Amino acid sequence: MPPLLEARELTKRYGATIALESVDFQINEGITGLLGPNGAGKSTTIKLFLGLIGPTSGSAEVLGERPYESVESRTRLGYMPEHDCLPASVTAAEFLTHMAQVSGIPPAHARTRAADILRHVGLDEERYRSIGEYSTGMKQRVKLAQALVHDPLLVLLDEPTAGLDPGGREEMLALVRRTGREFGISILLSSHLMGDVESICDRIIVLEGGRVTEEGDVSLFTQETQTLYIDVDDHLEELVAALSKRSIAATVDGLSVVVETENDEQYDAIRDAIVESDARLRRLAPRRHGLTDIFRRAPNE
Amino acid sequence: MSEAQGEVFDLGYRHYEGPREGRMRARKAIWINGVRTALGIGRGWSSKALPILLFIAVITPAVVISIAAATAGDLVDFPRHDAYYQIISTLLVIFSAIIAPELLCPDRRDGVISLYLVRPLSPTDYVIGRWLAFLSVTLALVYLGQVVLFTGFVLAAEEPVNYLRDNWLDVPRFLLAGLVVAIFTTTIPLTVSAFTTRRAYAAAFVIGLFIISIPVAGILSICEEDHGRQRNEFGQEPEPCRPPTGESAKWFALINLSDVPIHVNDLIFPEENTSEFAQLVAELPSIVPVAWYLLLTIGPGFVLWWRYRRISI
Known part of the structure; x- marks a missing residue:
């Protein structure tokens, strides 16, 4: 057919x-x-x-x-x-x-x-x-x-x-x-x-x-990306410091801490950093690509 | 005794496995829908009222003549089949001008045309379907009047069988003449309707065009009445009345649009048409009114087809 x-x-x-x-x-x-x-x-x-x-x-x-x-x-x-x-x-x-x-x-x-x-x-x-x-x-x-x-x-x-x-x-x-x-x-x-x-x-x-x-x-x-979003209610700076102590670079985006993960082993270190900072965790999830990303790319990409 | 039990099943979506008749069915659907639209069938009473009133108005002369002939018992002085189309020509123009735009304008205004043309239907199929639909309605209208008239004359005759034997040729004549009239009053209003989405504009334009053509033709081809003109002081007859366009007057008589199919009908019926325009046109070779009729029918028909060939949705 x-x-x-x-x-x-x-x-x-x-x-x-x-x-x-x-x-x-x-x-x-x-x-x-x-x-x-x-x-x-x-x-x-x-x-x-x-x-x-x-x-x-x-x-x-x-x-x-x-x-x-x-x-x-x-x-x-x-x-x-x-x-x-x-x-x-x-x-x-x-x-x-x-x-x-x-x-x-x-x-x-x-x-x-x-x-x-x-x-x-x-x-x-x-x-x-x-x-x-x-x-x-x-x-x-x-x-x-x-x-x-x-x-x-x-x-x-x-x-x-x-x-x-x-x-x-x-x-x-x-x-x-x-x-x-x-x-x-x-x-x-x-x-x-x-x-x-x-x-x-x-x-x-x-x-x-x-x-x-x-x-x-x-x-x-719409695949998952390596970017991890950690949404917490408080202690943002303490969490960033705890991550930094574990050699994990993090940035703050509103109430989220954004981490570029390199491998799955880092998740244990991130968990420990959250516990150490005493931050109240609301969500921890990788960011997904959206279709809108298609139009955000450079024309020749 | 046990109670009757019922259970409702949702069968879900079922694919259609019946016959598919393709393009022929599509063409037929456009034609039937056009007839229904023209007559207001399947719509509210307001859509039906106008076609019904106009139908009654066009049939009324035939009914009145038939009744009068039956009452008088003498058929000689009554208008016959040859004169009937001339009697109803104005009503027919009004009917066509008002109803024909219904078949084309709303489809373009509402965007329904974009649904037709993505189905197994070409723009030519669509426009021919609509044209045939309105021609069917107009033919029904003109034939109905003639059938009423013929039936009335048969019943009014002293010897109906003799009347039938002597006048049966009237039937093919009025069928052919009716076709000539219907094609003309179908094509021009539909062509005008192809250029606007507003029915009122199309109707006003068609009525205006036909009405204006009458005085224009009259001014150019018919001389003024010479009532009251006296012999001169030497007792001589006054100069014969001459139309302003002289010898060309018979050509200018063709301008009267509502008479264009009537001039062709005058060639179909043996009786003489005594109207002034008809008398003038009768001086021309027979081919002239026929060619003029064909030009004013085929020309707008081509424009109508061309307009829909180029339609973009």
């Missing part, structure tokens, strides 16, 4: 502006995050895979087919745009039934699919209300539902938490996670929010300036 999505030497230029340059990657099952700052080429990548624009050179393939040349290849793709895309005057049930039919599902099956998917996104009770009466969070659910109503193999989500309050954001992320894990639908999630990507994605592809700069499993980018 070919990869769900595959970019090969994919290049897109708008006049003199290069949106994507010779990009190569594959997307298979699971939840993949497409990360990058504004203007990195995320939207262009999505449009190329949806067949809305054609590449300048190279290819963007969906299940081995080129969507720009064959609209039929979009039958197993779903898309949730960032911007508003819902009619106000129709009910969610009517709208989803129609969108299922536009995806090629016959009317009788379309009605059943619409009801099923609205139940899965938590809008079972509200499905006969006009969409115009919905809250922002409910509208986001309808947007996700229309992307799933024809049971795609892969769904492309463009900033699915945009405009949501913290509670709504958590609910939407949980729904996206369920879609990927329980429904078994693969996801390409485009976002500039590291937290969203970090919390639900298995893999990430990082775009900057139209090029892929990083690619791999999320765990690779």
Whole structure:
């Protein structure tokens, strides 16, 4: 079976502006995050895979087919745009039934699919209300539902938490996670929010300036570092002195003492230093890399 | 006696394993949705009220003529199938101008178009689906009136069978003429609607365009009435009335947009159209009104297609 999505030497230029340059990657099952700052080429990548624009050179393939040349290849793709895309005057049930039919599902099956998917996104009770009466969070659910109503193999989500309050954001992320894990639908999630990507994605592809700069499993980018944070309630200076006596260099960062560990044996010495300083320990943990670190690095690093 | 027991199971997400009909189903869905949108089906009463009122207004002349013919028992003096489209042309323009934008403007304003075009549907499929949807509604409208009229005439005739035998050719004629009218009143309003997201702007522009074309054509092609002009002091007849554009008047008569399909219909029906514009256009070779009609239909149709080919989402 070919990869769900595959970019090969994919290049897109708008006049003199290069949106994507010779990009190569594959997307298979699971939840993949497409990360990058504004203007990195995320939207262009999505449009190329949806067949809305054609590449300048190279290819963007969906299940081995080129969507720009064959609209039929979009039958197993779903898309949730960032911007508003819902009619106000129709009910969610009517709208989803129609969108299922536009995806090629016959009317009788379309009605059943619409009801099923609205139940899965938590809008079972509200499905006969006009969409115009919905809250922002409910509208986001309808947007996700229309992307799933024809049971795609892969769904492309463009900033699915945009405009949501913290509670709504958590609910939407949980729904996206369920879609990927329980429904078994693969996801390409485009976002500039590291937290969203970090919390639900298995893999990430990082775009900057139209090029892929990083690619791999999320765990690779969130590994533990050698930096140890010791959070104490008091006796900070005594702790630093006790560490120094044991030839361990330490710095103070707020209420934390920060130590660059060199080997595991140092942990015994650190424990002894805490006991000696009589400091009340609140937390002792290694710092983890975050996805934000990717964008903090120097461009040529 | 044991009580009936029930248990609810959450079956979880189930993948769809039914038929997938691809692009043909998508095209059909756009067409059916367009028809439903035009008629306000599946929407609130406010969306239904206007199409219903306009439908009634367009059908009313046929009903009135049929009843009057049945009452009088003499069909000679009543407007017939050839005149019906001219009678309803203004109403038809208003209907098209108000309803056609419903099929295109909200999809672009609300962003729904971006969901259509990521499905197995090209921009051409979409715009043809919408065009066919509105053509279907307009055809239903114009044919319904003619069917009412024909039925009324058959029932009003002294010998209905003889009437049918003598006038059956009216049916293919009004079917063809109705198609000519419907294609025209579908294409121009939809093309205008492709350039704005505001339905009211599109409706106002179309109505304005058709209304303005009538006096402009009139001023340029029809001479003023010569009522009250007297013989001169030598008892000679006054100069015959001449339109301001002289011999070219018959060309300027084509400017009246609502009559453009009527001039083609005048070639379909054997009866003579006695309106002033029709009389002027009748002086032109038959190919001229047909070519003018095709230009004003194919031209906007091409612009509509081109506009959606270039749409970016």
